[in-house]
Amino acid sequence: MKKLLILGLLAIARPLAIFAQQPIAAADLKQLNIFQDSLKSLGNQFINSEIDVHRKAANYTFIKTLVSALKIPNSFYFAFDSVKSISILNSPDNKFRFFTWHIINNDGSHRFYGAVQMNTGGALKLYPLEDYSPLLKNPEDSVTDNHKWYGAQYYKIIPVGGLNPYYVILGWKGNTVESTKKVIDVISFKNGNMQLGLPVFDEKGKSRKRIVFEYSEQASMLLRYVAEQHLIVFDNLVPPDKKSVGKPQTYGPDLSYNGFRLKNGRWELVENLDMRNVPSEKDVEFNDPKLDKTWDKPVKPAN
Numbered sequence: 001m002k003k004l005l006i007l008g009l010l011a012i013a014r015p016l017a018i019f020a021q022q023p024i025a026a027a028d029l030k031q032l033n034i035f036q037d038s039l040k041s042l043g044n045q046f047i048n049s050e051i052d053v054h055r056k057a058a059n060y061t062f063i064k065t066l067v068s069a070l071k072i073p074n075s076f077y078f079a080f081d082s083v084k085s086i087s088i089l090n091s092p093d094n095k096f097r098f099f100t101w102h103i104i105n106n107d108g109s110h111r112f113y114g115a116v117q118m119n120t121g122g123a124l125k126l127y128p129l130e131d132y133s134p135l136l137k138n139p140e141d142s143v144t145d146n147h148k149w150y151g152a153q154y155y156k157i158i159p160v161g162g163l164n165p166y167y168v169i170l171g172w173k174g175n176t177v178e179s180t181k182k183v184i185d186v187i188s189f190k191n192g193n194m195q196l197g198l199p200v201f202d203e204k205g206k207s208r209k210r211i212v213f214e215y216s217e218q219a220s221m222l223l224r225y226v227a228e229q230h231l232i233v234f235d236n237l238v239p240p241d242k243k244s245v246g247k248p249q250t251y252g253p254d255l256s257y258n259g260f261r262l263k264n265g266r267w268e269l270v271e272n273l274d275m276r277n278v279p280s281e282k283d284v285e286f287n288d289p290k291l292d293k294t295w296d297k298p299v300k301p302a303n
């Protein structure tokens with residue numbers, strides 16, 4: 001059973017350097033630190049509690065507490081770096097940041113939660129993210145908004161400029177006791193609205209709005225961005241035998257690699273990459289959570 005996988009993405013998803021701080025009034029800073037202590041405690045509860053109703057109650061209170069904290073002036077510049085139970089990821093241009101996390105249900109499935117905080121320099125502008133995954137039947141062909149989010153826990157944001165700028169986001173998406181997913185999604189903003197998904201991925205003659213990978217829970221999948229080559233690299237996933245074709249919960253890497261390369265604002269599929277020509281990454285943000293051996297071992301929820 002997967003549990004506490006979230007902990008590995010936390011160190012992964014946080015920026016390596018804190019951007020220039022805006023002044024936060026002493027009284028506001030004190031209040032933010034009080035909120036941070038509460039969020040830390042609640043996060044520990046929704047991760048570690050073995051009782052389903054307790055996890056969900058802690059998560060509900062966590063959401064209310066986080067929103068209250070973000071209403072404090074200049075909260076965008078408060079890192080919440082003591083809250084290890086969620087992933088906090090700033091866009092490289094610091095125009096917005098993601099808060100994402102998940103709760104594991106008793107049956108081993110995952111429900112994702114999150115929000116996007118805009119850097120307004122003033123009043124709070126927050127887009128709540130509502131996980132619509134079970135009802136989104138064709139996620140690779142769907143453009144949605146924050147109310148129909150294909151929930152995931154994000155660890156990388158890739159800005160793409162041009163006349164219609166957007167951001168590619170890489171995420172981990174725990175699925176069931178049998179399989180795990182990873183996602184390449186897109187977020188964009190226009191006229192005060194947020195959009196998720198965009199037809200910018202060219203895959204074997206088809207235009208996809210997001211890319212979803214599913215593979216065995218026992219496997220690990222590489223999905224990372226190589227900035228020097230404007231390239232998203234990922235493991236090629238295959239079934240273990242002919243009988244397993246069409247059963248993605250059995251798939252795993254075959255030691256070959258494909259990718260999407262940015263060209264004129266679009267991402268073109270490149271197969272059979274020679275990884276000798278791909279620079280090694282300085283950190284481990286692309287790794288599957290199971291590869292970080294420093295985490296606490298999963299705790300199985302009570303039945």
